[in-house]
Amino acid sequence: MSVPVTCTAASKTYPGGLTAVSPVNISLAPGATTALVGPSGCGKSTLLRMIAGLEEPSTGTITIDGLPPSEISRRGDLSIAFQDPSLLPWRSVRKNIELALDLARRPKVTQDIDELIQLVGLDGFADTKPAELSGGMRQRAAIARALATKPALLLLDEPFGAVDELTRQQLAEDLPAIWEAGDTTTLLVTHSVSEAVMLSDRILVLSPRPATIAADIKIDLPRPRRSEFARLPEFSAHVDEVFAFLSQGVPGSRAKAAQ
Amino acid sequence: MSTGASIATPGGTGWQPRVAAMGPVLLVIGWELAARLLTDAHVLAAPSAILLYLYENAGLMSRALGVTLTNAAVGFVLGNTAAIALAALVAIWPASERTVRGFALLIFCLPLVATGPILRVIFGPGPWPQIVLAALAVYYTTFVPLLVGLRALPSNWLDLVSSYGRGRLAALVHVRARAAIPYLVAGLQISAPAAFLGAMVGEFTGAERGMGVLTIRAMRGMNVEMTWALALVATAVSVGWYVAIGAVAKRFLEDEPPVILAAPNSETSGGGWRRTVVQLVFVSLMVLIAWWGFLKVLGLNPFFAKGPLDVIQAVTTASDAATNRDTLLTALAETSVYLVPGYIAGLTVGAMLAMLVVMVPMIAGTALPVAIALRSVPIITTAPLIVLLLGRGAAGTIVLVAVMVFFPTFVACLHGLKQAPGRITDVFDVFAAGPLQKLVRIRIPAMLPALFAAAKINVPASVLAVTVVEWLATGNGLGSVMALSASLSDYDMLWSAVALVAILSVLGYGAVGLLERRVLGIYAPEQLK
Numbered sequence: 047m048s049v050p051v052t053c054t055a056a057s058k059t060y061p062g063g064l065t066a067v068s069p070v071n072i073s074l075a076p077g078a079t080t081a082l083v084g085p086s087g088c089g090k091s092t093l094l095r096m097i098a099g100l101e102e103p104s105t106g107t108i109t110i111d112g113l114p115p116s117e118i119s120r121r122g123d124l125s126i127a128f129q130d131p132s133l134l135p136w137r138s139v140r141k142n143i144e145l146a147l148d149l150a151r152r153p154k155v156t157q158d159i160d161e162l163i164q165l166v167g168l169d170g171f172a173d174t175k176p177a178e179l180s181g182g183m184r185q186r187a188a189i190a191r192a193l194a195t196k197p198a199l200l201l202l203d204e205p206f207g208a209v210d211e212l213t214r215q216q217l218a219e220d221l222p223a224i225w226e227a228g229d230t231t232t233l234l235v236t237h238s239v240s241e242a243v244m245l246s247d248r249i250l251v252l253s254p255r256p257a258t259i260a261a262d263i264k265i266d267l268p269r270p271r272r273s274e275f276a277r278l279p280e281f282s283a284h285v286d287e288v289f290a291f292l293s294q295g296v297p298g299s300r301a302k303a304a305q
Numbered sequence: 306m307s308t309g310a311s312i313a314t315p316g317g318t319g320w321q322p323r324v325a326a327m328g329p330v331l332l333v334i335g336w337e338l339a340a341r342l343l344t345d346a347h348v349l350a351a352p353s354a355i356l357l358y359l360y361e362n363a364g365l366m367s368r369a370l371g372v373t374l375t376n377a378a379v380g381f382v383l384g385n386t387a388a389i390a391l392a393a394l395v396a397i398w399p400a401s402e403r404t405v406r407g408f409a410l411l412i413f414c415l416p417l418v419a420t421g422p423i424l425r426v427i428f429g430p431g432p433w434p435q436i437v438l439a440a441l442a443v444y445y446t447t448f449v450p451l452l453v454g455l456r457a458l459p460s461n462w463l464d465l466v467s468s469y470g471r472g473r474l475a476a477l478v479h480v481r482a483r484a485a486i487p488y489l490v491a492g493l494q495i496s497a498p499a500a501f502l503g504a505m506v507g508e509f510t511g512a513e514r515g516m517g518v519l520t521i522r523a524m525r526g527m528n529v530e531m532t533w534a535l536a537l538v539a540t541a542v543s544v545g546w547y548v549a550i551g552a553v554a555k556r557f558l559e560d561e562p563p564v565i566l567a568a569p570n571s572e573t574s575g576g577g578w579r580r581t582v583v584q585l586v587f588v589s590l591m592v593l594i595a596w597w598g599f600l601k602v603l604g605l606n607p608f609f610a611k612g613p614l615d616v617i618q619a620v621t622t623a624s625d626a627a628t629n630r631d632t633l634l635t636a637l638a639e640t641s642v643y644l645v646p647g648y649i650a651g652l653t654v655g656a657m658l659a660m661l662v663v664m665v666p667m668i669a670g671t672a673l674p675v676a677i678a679l680r681s682v683p684i685i686t687t688a689p690l691i692v693l694l695l696g697r698g699a700a701g702t703i704v705l706v707a708v709m710v711f712f713p714t715f716v717a718c719l720h721g722l723k724q725a726p727g728r729i730t731d732v733f734d735v736f737a738a739g740p741l742q743k744l745v746r747i748r749i750p751a752m753l754p755a756l757f758a759a760a761k762i763n764v765p766a767s768v769l770a771v772t773v774v775e776w777l778a779t780g781n782g783l784g785s786v787m788a789l790s791a792s793l794s795d796y797d798m799l800w801s802a803v804a805l806v807a808i809l810s811v812l813g814y815g816a817v818g819l820l821e822r823r824v825l826g827i828y829a830p831e832q833l834k
């Protein structure tokens with residue numbers, strides 16, 4: 047099952063008076079993978095949290111499958127992986143994953159959990175506590191937790207932030223299979239433009255704060271994607287296009303440095 | 306302790322640990338000598354005499370200890386269960402917080418010395434008054450850290466729960482409860498000696514068996530060995546209980562229990578003066594209704610169960626209202642003369658000593674654990690000793706109040722002083738600032754919140770101390786009015802005294818809170834969130 051997401055003139059102004067997101071209109075097709083890229087502090091996490099129903103939009107509305115986000119949450123059909131892994135320190139990797147299943151009121155199938163742990167490359171660490179994992183391993187555990195409930199809408203906030211380049215590529219190649227198989231609508235925030243191109247059907251480039259949509263780029267590379275795609279000329283063209291939009295309104299040096 | 310000292314001086318000459326081990330030995334020898342020199346004074350019992358007494362009266366003492374310990378343990382379980390339930394209620398239903406906290410504070414401010422006799426007439430001669438007093442003595446010191454603990458977690462953990470569409474109950478069950486356990490342990494540790502103390506105070510009020518009964522007997526009979534033996538046993542049991550909880554927790558928890566005494570800032574706080582006043586009035590009304598309802602529901606005999614109206618009449622329109630008012634005010638004045646200096650002295654000495662200790666790094670390392678452990682000493686049970694040592698006059702009472710206030714203050718301040726952010730002290734090190742400058746610029750502002758937290762919680766604690774001494778020994782002030790009206794069955798007076806003390810304690814607590822906001826607003830605004 048997959049769900050469409052619609053943001054209609056949704057904006058966010060925090061109580062302090064800081065506007066993180068200007069009114070935006072976004073509609074995400076069911077089952078599509080969309081990447082959000084934008085400069086640090088522009089309001090990406092805020093947008094993600096609004097879609098997850100964790101922040102009320104200050105204006106406008108957000109619906110998922112025609113319903114408010116809280117309804118989708120209540121069905122256990124939504125998962126969010128936060129920017130920091132937010133694992134419960136007293137629970138092992140497996141128990142953290144089971145927590146999501148418990149909260150979403152889904153059955154705990156040991157075999158599924160084992161497979162998931164293996165998929166994110168944590169086999170052998172199922173019974174390890176987060177404190178004994180590296181930063182990247184924690185992030186992978188958090189991704190596994192988000193995937194465990196086979197959500198209809200998956201929100202990932204910089205899921206590969208603390209992962210080394212090789213593992214990152216590996217994950218970028220392996221993980222999409224999971225959410226594509228489940229026909230999941232996915233929205234992911236990333237700072238890596240090439241990762242955004244590699245993973246998504248569509249890239250939304252956000253302007254500096256308050257976020258507006260600076261560009262909406264369709265990525266029509268075939269699926270499944272493989273790491274060799276990075277050498278295709280279409281791929282580089284997309285990367286360049288995203289960078290061009292990113293550098294608008296941002297001091298030029300920064301965009302270059304990012305390259 | 307000796308290992309701590311040896312770690313502190315790697316490659317040292319090794320004399321420090323030996324001194325540390327010698328300390329207690331010298332203390333006992335000195336004590337023995339002093340006691341032998343002062344035999345005629347009837348104040349100090351020599352360690353050998355105490356041991357001999359314990360040996361000869363092992364049966365009596367162990368029976369009494371068994372009774373008191375049982376009552377304390379039942380009260381401990383009940384009081385802590387209530388604390389956990391209250392904290393859970395606040396976590397599930399945050400709107401109830403102000404009311405629940407107001408009630409909890411007020412009940413904590415009830416003077417145990419007067420609640421005891423009232424419970425005695427309600428429950429009769431059995432163990433229940435002791436048990437209820439033990440429960441009353443413990444629940445608040447667990448409730449407060451638990452409130453902190455239930456909130457001391459990253460907001461993402463709670464967001465995770467909401468992202469699966471689950472509410473506060475699920476957050477409590479799956480996340481908050483476990484996150485609060487170290488705080489629960491801290492609360493349970495402090496409540497161990499409090500439970501023992503509550504049970505003993507309960508036994509003062511006419512129980513048939515127990516350590517409290519023996520204490521009264523020892524005091525009446527001027528039996529110095531017995532008084533000392535009882536105080537020592539009470540202390541040893543409380544410390545043991547405290548240490549045992551810590552040891553059990555250590556086996557199951559990776560994280561150390563936190564040292565917290567402060568009530569958290571209310572999540573629903575703010576809204577200015579008007580709202581505070583409205584809430585105050587609301588909570589007061591609720592209390593009056595609860596008081597009245599409690600008596601009605603239990604169907605208690607109006608002869609001894611006085612409601613709010615009876616109390617108001619007793620000091621306003623009753624025929625003896627003027628005498629009643631006089632008695633209460635005179636007693637209040639007498640009590641304040643002991644209470645205020647003792648309270649201030651305890652706070653001052655506690656804070657000063659903490660400052661001195663952090664300026665001497667060599668002892669700073671071991672001082673905190675020792676001081677934390679000393680919190681487990683049930684000061685009140687040593688009241689008879691202080692009366693023996695310093696007499697029934699003002700000095701004894703003031704010292705007892707000061708000692709009661711001193712320990713929590715010292716621990717809180719020491720802890721606060723150690724919290725001074727490391728980075729900032731490093732910056733000061735770079736500029737070669739002396740320890741004094743560091744103290745004034747960084748450490749004292751960091752200590753203030755802890756000092757105020759201690760000052761607040763010590764308001765009811767010092768009232769308890771002063772009323773106990775007045776009741777047991779000095780024979781004046783509110784404590785003695787309560788004892789007297791209990792024995793004369795003057796229940797109007799007893800309930801009025803309870804109400805007066807509770808109201809004044811709550812007001813005192815509130816006044817310290819206001820002062821805290823003022824002072825922190827000036828010296829450490831960042832602590833006021």
Ligand SMILES: Nc1ncnc2c1ncn2[C@@H]1O[C@H](COP(=O)(O)OP(=O)(O)OP(=O)(O)O)[C@@H](O)[C@H]1O
Nearest residue numbers: 060062064066085086087088089090091092093255
């Ligand atoms: N709870 C909050 N209260 C007030 N301001 C906030 C809050 N959360 C975020 N902000 C502000 O909103 C702005 C956008 O924050 P957000 O976390 O959405 O940025 P981001 O695009 O995710 O940045 P990054 O890439 O660094 O993670 C920032 O200026 C931040 O300071």
Ligand SMILES: [Mg+2]
Nearest residue numbers: 090091129203
């Ligand atoms: Mg972010």
